[in-house]
Amino acid sequence: MSSSPLRQHDPASVDHATSPDSPEPDTQARNDYDSPWKEALELFFPQAIQLLAPDLYALVDWAAPIGFLDKELQAIRHAAVPSKGRKMVDKLVKVRLLSGHPAYLQVHLEVQGRLATEADFRAFSWRVFQYHTLLQIREMRRQSLATPPPIYSLGILIDQPGVEEPPVTQLVHRDKYLSQKTEFVFPVVELRQWANRLDDLDALAPHNPFAVFVMAQIQASRHPDKATRLRPLIDLVRRLYGYGYDRDRIGQLVRLVEWVIRLPTDLETDYLQAARQLEQEHEMSYVTIAERVYTQQGLKMGIEQGIEQGIERGIEQGIERGIEQGQANLLLRLVERRFGAQADDVHEKIRSANSAQLEAWSLNFVDAQVLDDVFKD
Structure with a gap:
């Protein structure tokens, strides 16, 4: 972890005038990132944890089956206090630890960019804590346990251009009333920490396809004006061809990359020409925008x-x-x-x-x- 300060959140101090529960104004520049992130996490979940939470990755038996618990997560959502305004992606995954015990991994992704205000951070921390607690209660009841099973919560924040503060690495949900106190600390990954480390991601990409997806997200964030995205998209696809993946994996990744670095319609023909040239150079084809x-x-x-x-x-x-x-x-x-x-x-x-x-x-x-x-x- 870096030396970023630990953010502390007291739900009682939320300023309702700036709360994210208030609807945000719509903007033309907004991108739909939730769908590609959902798919990328399902396709490359072990690789995502390896990149974003290496300490956790070392504790999991990745040879054992992993399960995406969509129904269980839906039940938890029904029990939770509704979240308004901001969009999030939530994934609940069951894994087995190297110790042989089962564990649950919660991944909470803020899909509308970096949290901007203290109220945003409080609401985000409360949501993660709420899901964590509801999952504990659900599993204790379901399995007749005296204590909850291991649960690991991870927050992911997509970066926003122009933010100069150091990336957050941990968040705290804190609730204090008289002499009683609740404190929940969980790790957070801001993709900004990779923004100036594309060479590192490029070095990891031949062995970790999720690094390619992160590179795509960084390029999309760097180029919010879609008219400027053609060259970054072509460059990333060209890099992808050099990573040594087979045809099916390249097809998966190119589709995700195109999904994140979305082009305006008037640039698709130019991209088509460049993509066909790359296909011919590498004697490989895939189904994409082209x-x-x-x-x-x-x-x-x-x-x-x-x-x-x-x-x-x-x-x-x-x-x-x-x-x-x-x-x-x-x-x-x-x-x-x-x-x-x-x-x-x-x-x-x-x-x-x-x-x-x-x-x-x-x-x-x-x-x-x-x-x-x-x-x-």
């Missing part, structure tokens, strides 16, 4: 070809069937590009589908991890 743009262009071409075929036949049915054939041909090419050559039954399934089915499968394809994901309802 291929989504390609998909849109291909669908347009398929529609145009279908109209031409239909006009030649002079019948409306020919136009419709031509459009479907263009859609089917494009989807089949994409499927085989990602998943390899397919059997005749897959070809037949795609070619015999109607336009609505092909459109739904094309949307499924963007995020599909296995072939069955393409054809799900």
Whole structure:
């Protein structure tokens, strides 16, 4: 831990005029970071803990299965005092320690940037303490325990440009009334601590994919104006190709990187050209902005070809069937590009589908991890 001062919070002293429970004004520059963070934590949870909380990482038996407890977390949310205004990502994960005992890891992510006021820090600390306590009570009741199981709470703060204070490394929820006192201390990671250490992250990235995701978040924070993000995005994708990951891992990471470093529509064509060049240099392909743009262009071409075929036949049915054939041909090419050559039954399934089915499968394809994901309802 660094030598940053320990922040102390007394809930009784919250200034309600500046409380984060008051809705914040909407801003055009706001980004949707919660969804990519949720996915990144699920895909790379051990690597995230290794990077952000190495002391904890050393205590966990990562060879044992880990469980994401979404239902349990939902029950805790229902029991908690509602949090208004600011958006957060909460993850609850069950792991096994090297000692053989189970433990619970709580991860609380502030997704709207660094907490700006003392009231923000108080509210954040109270929320983490509240979840920690409710989880203790729930597990003690469920398992008939006399004392709570090990629970580790970690706060993550996405940085905001222009903040000059030293990064916070710990927060305290403190409640004192007369002679009684409650104090809850938990570690916090501010991504600002990595902002000037991109070379360190770059060195870690070949062995820790979550370092790539953190690099993407830092670049997004450095470039809140999306019109300035093209070069940082291309540079990070180029680095990613050099880390030695296989095709599937690169596909996962590029999708997350693009998700965080979101481009305006008018820059996607420039990115498409650069991405295709990188694909050719490394003889590897993936489905990203580049291929989504390609998909849109291909669908347009398929529609145009279908109209031409239909006009030649002079019948409306020919136009419709031509459009479907263009859609089917494009989807089949994409499927085989990602998943390899397919059997005749897959070809037949795609070619015999109607336009609505092909459109739904094309949307499924963007995020599909296995072939069955393409054809799900």
